[in-house]
Amino acid sequence: MNTSATQKINVQKVESSRIGQVDFDNLTFGSIFSDHMFECDYKDGAWQNPTIKPYGPLTISPAAKVFHYGQAVFEGMKAYKDENGKVWLFRPEQNFLRINKSSVRMAMPEFPRDIFFEALIELVKLDKDWVKPGLGNSLYIRPFVMATQVGVGASPSTEYKFMILLSPAQAYYLGDVKVVIADHYSRSANGGVGAAKAAGNYGAQFFPTNLAREKGFQQVIWTDASKHEYLEEAGTMNVFFRVNDTLLTAPISDRILDGVTRKSVIALAKKDNITVEERPVLVSEIVEAAEKGSLKEIFGAGTAAVISPVSAFSYKEKTFELDKQEDGFASRFKKELLDIQYNRSEDPFGWRYEVK
Amino acid sequence: MNTSATQKINVQKVESSRIGQVDFDNLTFGSIFSDHMFECDYKDGAWQNPTIKPYGPLTISPAAKVFHYGQAVFEGMKAYKDENGKVWLFRPEQNFLRINKSSVRMAMPEFPRDIFFEALIELVKLDKDWVKPGLGNSLYIRPFVMATQVGVGASPSTEYKFMILLSPAQAYYLGDVKVVIADHYSRSANGGVGAAKAAGNYGAQFFPTNLAREKGFQQVIWTDASKHEYLEEAGTMNVFFRVNDTLLTAPISDRILDGVTRKSVIALAKKDNITVEERPVLVSEIVEAAEKGSLKEIFGAGTAAVISPVSAFSYKEKTFELDKQEDGFASRFKKELLDIQYNRSEDPFGWRYEVK
Numbered sequence: 001m002n003t004s005a006t007q008k009i010n011v012q013k014v015e016s017s018r019i020g021q022v023d024f025d026n027l028t029f030g031s032i033f034s035d036h037m038f039e040c041d042y043k044d045g046a047w048q049n050p051t052i053k054p055y056g057p058l059t060i061s062p063a064a065k066v067f068h069y070g071q072a073v074f075e076g077m078k079a080y081k082d083e084n085g086k087v088w089l090f091r092p093e094q095n096f097l098r099i100n101k102s103s104v105r106m107a108m109p110e111f112p113r114d115i116f117f118e119a120l121i122e123l124v125k126l127d128k129d130w131v132k133p134g135l136g137n138s139l140y141i142r143p144f145v146m147a148t149q150v151g152v153g154a155s156p157s158t159e160y161k162f163m164i165l166l167s168p169a170q171a172y173y174l175g176d177v178k179v180v181i182a183d184h185y186s187r188s189a190n191g192g193v194g195a196a197k198a199a200g201n202y203g204a205q206f207f208p209t210n211l212a213r214e215k216g217f218q219q220v221i222w223t224d225a226s227k228h229e230y231l232e233e234a235g236t237m238n239v240f241f242r243v244n245d246t247l248l249t250a251p252i253s254d255r256i257l258d259g260v261t262r263k264s265v266i267a268l269a270k271k272d273n274i275t276v277e278e279r280p281v282l283v284s285e286i287v288e289a290a291e292k293g294s295l296k297e298i299f300g301a302g303t304a305a306v307i308s309p310v311s312a313f314s315y316k317e318k319t320f321e322l323d324k325q326e327d328g329f330a331s332r333f334k335k336e337l338l339d340i341q342y343n344r345s346e347d348p349f350g351w352r353y354e355v356k
Numbered sequence: 357m358n359t360s361a362t363q364k365i366n367v368q369k370v371e372s373s374r375i376g377q378v379d380f381d382n383l384t385f386g387s388i389f390s391d392h393m394f395e396c397d398y399k400d401g402a403w404q405n406p407t408i409k410p411y412g413p414l415t416i417s418p419a420a421k422v423f424h425y426g427q428a429v430f431e432g433m434k435a436y437k438d439e440n441g442k443v444w445l446f447r448p449e450q451n452f453l454r455i456n457k458s459s460v461r462m463a464m465p466e467f468p469r470d471i472f473f474e475a476l477i478e479l480v481k482l483d484k485d486w487v488k489p490g491l492g493n494s495l496y497i498r499p500f501v502m503a504t505q506v507g508v509g510a511s512p513s514t515e516y517k518f519m520i521l522l523s524p525a526q527a528y529y530l531g532d533v534k535v536v537i538a539d540h541y542s543r544s545a546n547g548g549v550g551a552a553k554a555a556g557n558y559g560a561q562f563f564p565t566n567l568a569r570e571k572g573f574q575q576v577i578w579t580d581a582s583k584h585e586y587l588e589e590a591g592t593m594n595v596f597f598r599v600n601d602t603l604l605t606a607p608i609s610d611r612i613l614d615g616v617t618r619k620s621v622i623a624l625a626k627k628d629n630i631t632v633e634e635r636p637v638l639v640s641e642i643v644e645a646a647e648k649g650s651l652k653e654i655f656g657a658g659t660a661a662v663i664s665p666v667s668a669f670s671y672k673e674k675t676f677e678l679d680k681q682e683d684g685f686a687s688r689f690k691k692e693l694l695d696i697q698y699n700r701s702e703d704p705f706g707w708r709y710e711v712k
Contacts (some may be wrong), residue, residue: 014608028507028509029508029509030507030509031509032421037418054577055418057391057417057418058416058417058418059415060413060414061413062393062395062411062413062414062521063386063523065421065559066423066555067422067428067500067555068428068500069555069559070428070556070557070558070559072556072559085641090358105559105560106563107563107565140508142424142508144423144424146478147559150497151384151387152385152523153384153386153387154558154592157565165418165419167419167506172691179709182547184547185548186546186548187542187545187548188545189542189544189545189581190581191538192438192543192545193582193619194542194545196635198426198559199422199425199426199558200422200549200554200557200559200560201426201556201557202424202425202426203462203503203554203556204426204461204556206425206462206512207461207462207463208547209463210463223547225547225548227544254431295390319509349438
């Protein structure tokens with residue numbers, strides 16, 4: 001891993017900001033980008049020329065390996081503004097560690113800690129006016145790495161580009177989320193890349209998710225590829241099941257993303273003396289709990305939507321509705337997480353990270 | 357599928373060819389590209405502006421979905437020049453059908469047949485001087501499709517780019533290929549995207565392949581992700597096992613690419629009255645055949661190397677060497693395929709397709 005000495009980041013500022021043209025009350029998630037972006041190239045075995053520059057198009061060869069062999073990984077993070085105008089990140093160390101873990105699995109070079117944090121802080125500071133105050137508003141942060149070597153030989157790229165984009169976001173309310181439990185398609189294999197935030201993992205889910213959408217469901221809860229017996233994750237979020245007052249979630253494996261929101265929910269639950277079982281969760285036990293009435297809640301946990309309550313799930317053409325829980329675990333964890341993220345409460349775990 | 361009427365391809369020729377600068381006797385596979393490329397954009401629900409233009413860089417947003425969610429598929433084909441200067445393709449219909457099958461699995465729009473073939477023919481004709489005569493020389497053809505919509509929301513792109521690049525290639529001799537049979541990592545899952553030529557399938561193999569290389573092996577033969585009991589494919593080629601005089605290969609499934617060279621080998625074998633069993637092949641039966649001496653050959657079949665004989669395989673730290681078969685099935689099928697491809701023999705199956 002290249003943890004070489006800090007290289008000075010070259011900063012090229014925009015001549016005039018585009019912020020005045022943005023309607024912050026009507027944002028489509030991930031479609032508008034802030035004034036600046038960060039870029040750093042890997043060449044000759046080293047990360048070089050870290051640069052903050054105006055957001056704009058890349059000039060890249062159509063033979064760049066990212067287009068052909070999918071060597072690309074990413075992260076999702078957010079910056080939040082508190083009532084005093086201070087800007088905060090949430091557990092950024094977790095995203096730093098995970099992007100490098102993802103890169104290793106995709107045979108890509110790790111990114112140095114010092115440049116990661118310096119770039120992140122400088123970039124968010126420069127575009128801090130794009131972080132709007134108010135619960136739910138945030139600046140979505142997208143670090144990513146892609147293979148840029150020119151060549152269509154099927155071997156790891158020798159050149160890469162690490163970038164960070166910033167996109168202003170409003171509260172991401174998914175509405176009533178209805179999910180389908182997968183019984184045919186799969187997200188990942190034992191010994192595959194499911195634990196990595198690899199680009200191809202996401203594109204691969206779009207087709208089966210479209211099939212679910214056609215039937216009136218928004219997401220798929222993936223199951224093990226061998227027999228579809230065990231519940232895994234929902235592709236853009238980890239999933240929790242509340243049976244009576246116990247919280248169940250699949251353990252981390254090479255098929256499941258080690259979600260930051262997931263591990264934060266587990267920590268909050270344990271602090272509140274809620275029993276959490278991280279263990280293989282059978283589809284059959286959740287169906288049985290739904291039939292008996294002991295299944296109280298299902299919710300997703302991920303950076304974009306924080307916590308997404310699930311209102312119904314379908315399994316093999318049978319649909320199970322869940323009663324709305326106004327003061328259930330989902331709303332409780334969501335409030336606790338938002339309060340920490342927006343500096344509205346104590347931070348007993350030291351999760352907040354000030355951008356200053 | 358958009359099979360709309362032929363749109364006239366806009367052709368922009370280079371002012372002067374780069375062909376004089378290319379050392380055709382020392383080509384690294386997939387690293388040099390011909391004078392022209394083909395580009396066609398999907399927007400507002402239709403493929404638009406098919407264009408042949410000088411090979412050169414793209415201008416593309418860093419927020420294009422291909423970088424983030426890996427919606428990208430490709431094909432590999434070759435053009436061959438015979439002794440009379442005629443240029444031939446090999447079963448291009450198969451590649452056309454497969455790229456659309458791959459696109460469907462990745463929630464991407466299919467490409468129209470008429471534009472595919474018109475672009476392919478016009479492009480290869482324009483750069484036909486890049487197809488060098490001589491057995492083994494070819495022009496590698498890389499059609500591919502990528503998601504170009506700007507946005508980091510995790511949903512299928514609404515915009516795409518279809519391209520074709522051409523890269524001159526010499527005989528692709530891999531040397532003695534030694535392979536590792538996978539017993540931990542996996543290439544694809546039941547219900548996953550292994551049957552698609554999706555970009556992410558390739559990047560995902562680089563890390564485990566690097567581990568094999570460190571031990572002196574060049575490739576990995578993937579096995580089923582559930583129990584690693586069945587032999588599948590080698591990632592850039594399908595795999596055949598000759599036990600006594602019977603040829604065994606894994607059946608096509610949603611985990612295995614339906615290789616054009618694979619199906620051509622099967623057709624040639626059947627024509628020659630060789631018994632071919634397309635069925636699940638156990639690792640244990642191949643190990644047992646190797647121990648008993650009935651395993652005569654293993655070879656890979658794929659567009660880039662045509663047929664690659666395997667000289668040794670390793671399974672769970674034990675290595676099995678294979679005797680060299682000068683006139684074995686591998687060399688026989690390779691000769692038969694090359695003779696058809698280079699118009700040096702009859703073409704009983706109608707596989708050749710003249711570029712004129």
